Amino acid sequence: GENVEQHPSTLSVQEGDSAVIKCTYSDSASNYFPWYKQELGKRPQLIIDIRSNVGEKKDQRIAVTLNKTAKHFSLHITETQPEDSAVYFCAASTRSNDYKLSFGAGTTVTVRA
């Protein structure tokens, strides 16, 4: 099955700086890569996703890049703000099992004011 690894497990950044989280996946058939943000005690919420036919996607201060050859994808948050503090999860799924998301272990991001 799919194995998704996520690094780092914790990340502390100064407000206004950038944060980068990296994930690798094992199944070359994976074609969908969402990122979820989970605040303490709340539900995971999708913040951005990318499909395998695209190398990069941006949404305001958030961007995701995908390298299919190397089987890794990354989340970039620019101009971080205190409200960006949360746990971020990457995930992957394949076209044949698109309902089954395999999640990374999460990255706890703390933005210092």
Add this chain to the structure above:
Amino acid sequence: GAGVSQTPSNKVTEKGKYVELRCDPISGHTALYWYRQSLGQGPEFLIYFQGTGAADDSGLPNDRFFAVRPEGSVSTLKIQRTERGDSAVYLCASSHPQRTNTEAFFGQGTRLTVV
């Protein structure tokens, strides 16, 4: 409803007891999923329903776990003879049926504690 609703939000039970966790998906979402999230980990897939049937239950850890969705809407996750290792947050999610790789909307979860 406005989102995926799960009840109860917290459940404490004694080892060996039976528990039921309920999920109300977003109206019109025929795809429904159950995930389990242990402390410090990402959600782990348990089971997927398309309509009333379990299309994939490969993530259920053993035969103490069972889930139903008799009318294609509300789903119940049932755990028999609970063990301390079952303690986790159980998340339910639903998505639109017609599109692949579509966003899964999560509920807030049920925190199960087995003592």
